[in-house]
Structures are given as structure tokens and as C-alpha cells.
Amino acid sequence: xxxxxxxxxxxxxxxxxxxxxxxxxxxxxxxxxxxxFRFGAEKNPFDPHKDGRRILRAxxxxxxxxxxxxxxxxxxxxxxxxxxxxxxxxxxRESLGVVxxxxxxxxxxxxVQIIFTSLNWFxxxxxRRWCCYDLTFETPPDxxxxxxxxxxxxxxxxxxxxxxKLIFDRLAPANVLLxxxxxxxxxxxxxxxxxxxxxxxxxxxxxxxxxxxxSFLSRTLPWLPGLGLPLRGRIRHVLEENKILMVAEQxxxxxxxxxxxxxxxxxxxxxx
Numbered sequence: 001x002x003x004x005x006x007x008x009x010x011x012x013x014x015x016x017x018x019x020x021x022x023x024x025x026x027x028x029x030x031x032x033x034x035x036x037f038r039f040g041a042e043k044n045p046f047d048p049h050k051d052g053r054r055i056l057r058a059x060x061x062x063x064x065x066x067x068x069x070x071x072x073x074x075x076x077x078x079x080x081x082x083x084x085x086x087x088x089x090x091x092x093r094e095s096l097g098v099v100x101x102x103x104x105x106x107x108x109x110x111x112v113q114i115i116f117t118s119l120n121w122f123x124x125x126x127x128r129r130w131c132c133y134d135l136t137f138e139t140p141p142d143x144x145x146x147x148x149x150x151x152x153x154x155x156x157x158x159x160x161x162x163x164x165k166l167i168f169d170r171l172a173p174a175n176v177l178l179x180x181x182x183x184x185x186x187x188x189x190x191x192x193x194x195x196x197x198x199x200x201x202x203x204x205x206x207x208x209x210x211x212x213x214x215s216f217l218s219r220t221l222p223w224l225p226g227l228g229l230p231l232r233g234r235i236r237h238v239l240e241e242n243k244i245l246m247v248a249e250q251x252x253x254x255x256x257x258x259x260x261x262x263x264x265x266x267x268x269x270x271x272x
Contacts, residue, residue: 001118003131005145007039007099010118012111020132022145033086033107035115039099041124046091046098048082059087059102073113081116090116097121127261131269135170137247138265140258164254167233168266169246174237177244183237184208206237210248234263241268 002011004020011017015029025037046052052066064084074081079093086103099119122128125141135155143159143166155170171177178186184202187210199211212231233248247266249259 001131003122003129005039005130006041006097006122006124006128007037008118008120008122009037010114012114017132020148020150032111034104035107036102037099038102039097039121042091042096042098045096046082046089048089052082052089055089055100056084056087059100061085061087071109071113073117077116078119078121083112088112088116090119092119092121095121095123097123129265134241134243134269135168136265136267136269137168138262139166140254140262164249164251166262167246167248167250169244170268171244171246172242174239174242174244178237183235183244187235203234206239208235209233210235210246232259236266238268241270243268 002009002017002025004017004025005023007025009025011027012029012032015027015032017025018028018034019026023038023040025039027035027037048066048068053062056062056064056066061084064087066082066084066087066089069081069083069088077090079091082089085106088101088103089098091098099121101115124144127141128139128143130137130139133150133155139159140161143161143164146158146160146165147156148158149156153172155168157168159166159168181189183206184200187200187208197212199213201209201211203209210231210233230253231248231250232253233246235244235246237244245266245268247262249262253259
């Protein structure tokens with residue numbers, strides 16, 4: 001199951017995420033139609049004629065029309081499903097969130113059913129769960145994705161809300177990175193986490209807390225751009241998955257209840 005930027009969708013067999021961005025997902029698989037999802041919050045009900053024409057033009061299907069699906073399984077969906085040859089659009093009845101799925105070729109019916117019966121939508125003003133690749137975590141209301149980088153050795157995601165920032169890192173393989181040193185020693189010698197303003201405290205053998213105090217200039221002239229903001233976070237060595245996880249908040253502090261919820265939610269999805 002993939003949960004990204006508020007949208008939950010079941011990934012069909014032999015497919016995987018190829019691109020993840022704000023309000024956008026691309027799924028790719030050999031011998032399967034590529035599917036692009038665009039989704040987001042809306043204030044008004046979806047009009048298949050007015051709004052549908054605009055989406056069809058954007059999809060390169062201007063000569064087609066959107067019609068409501070009549071398959072029996074669509075009766076249990078949280079909204080009306082409309083489709084043309086390769087474009088499917090659903091608006092969630094209660095939240096009004098809209099998701100449009102464009103397939104590279106007319107999709108097999110079982111693929112459409114798997115995708116659309118799995119859909120769920122979590123509005124931006126609520127706590128959101130994220131589940132992508134081998135990561136799962138939660139973000140507080142109104143935090144938006146700012147940057148997402150997925151490289152073989154490092155996943156890096158940042159979220160912002162005004163001047164507040166949330167940072168999630170996943171590093172692998174841990175045994176190579178640590179090279180027989182303990183987690184605290186590794187942190188203290190890692191330029192990404194260590195500096196003269198950083199305090200690293202051991203929680204236990206596999207966890208360490210990081211604190212970075214604001215610089216003198218940021219304390220006296222906080223309105224100046226580019227100054228270091230206060231940071232607190234936790235680094236954890238997930239032994240069974242051979243990964244290192246780091247989560248941190250930077251800027252004005254959130255409540256401890258929210259902070260602890262984020263720490264508790266950040267985990268590696270167990271390998272199958």
C-alpha cells in the first residue's frame with residue numbers, strides 16, 4: 001500500500017512508484033500500463049462536463065468525454081467514478097478531494113478495480129500517515145511536502161509549515177556506515193549532524209537525541225534570512241533492517257505531544 005501526500009492507493013502487482021511529488025504519483029511496471037495520479041483538495045463538487053473537459057484537454061484526450069462508470073463494484077466507492085478511454089476521475093464525496101488517474105493505454109478492468117477500491121483521502125488539515133518504499137511516518141496538520149529525494153543509499157524528505165520544518169532521513173546500509181562504531185560516535189564525526197552548536201546525547205545503544213541551539217545572530221536578529229534555526233531530533237539504528245533513521249524539527253518548537261507522536265510513528269516497514 002502506498003500513502004503519499006494524503007492519497008492512499010494499492011500498488012498493483014508487478015508495479016512500483018517511479019515518481020513521487022506534491023500531489024503526484026507515477027506507478028510503473030513491465031508489461032503494465034503506466035499510471036499517473038494527480039490529486040488534491042477541492043472546494044467545489046466535480047462537474048464531469050465543465051471540469052472534465054479541462055482535464056481531458058490537459059491529458060491530450062480533448063475529443064473524448066467523461067462518463068460515469070456503471071460497473072457494480074463502483075457502487076461502494078466513496079464518490080462517483082468517471083472515465084474515458086484512459087482517464088479516470090473520482091471525487092471523494094465527503095472531503096471533496098479529487099484524484100485523476102491517466103493510464104498510458106486502456107487499462108485492464110482488474111487493474112482499475114484494484115486501484116479505485118483501495119483509494120482513501122486524508123485532507124491536509126488532519127494528521128497524515130505516509131507509507132512509501134520502506135518508510136512509514138506521520139505528519140501533523142497543514143505540513144506540506146517541500147522536498148523528496150529517493151537515492152539508493154539515502155531517502156530525504158522535508159515538510160514545512162510556515163517557518164517550521166520537519167526532516168526525515170533514511171540511510172543504508174547501517175553496518176557499512178557505522179563501520180563498527182557506536183551510534184553516538186558516528187553522529188559526532190558526521191558532518192551532516194555534528195557542529196560546534198550541536199549536542200548529541202545517547203538514549204540507549206541504538207538511539208541518540210540531537211539538539212542544535214540557535215546561533216547568536218539568530219537569537220539577536222531572528223528576522224535575518226539564512227541563519228541557523230534551533231533543531232531537535234532523534235537518530236535510531238534499526239538493527240533488524242540494517243537502516244539508520246533520523247527525524248528532526250527545525251524552527252519554532254511544536255508541542256511535545258506532537259513531537260513524540262512523530263518520533264513514535266517513524267519506522268521501517270518490515271522486509272517480506
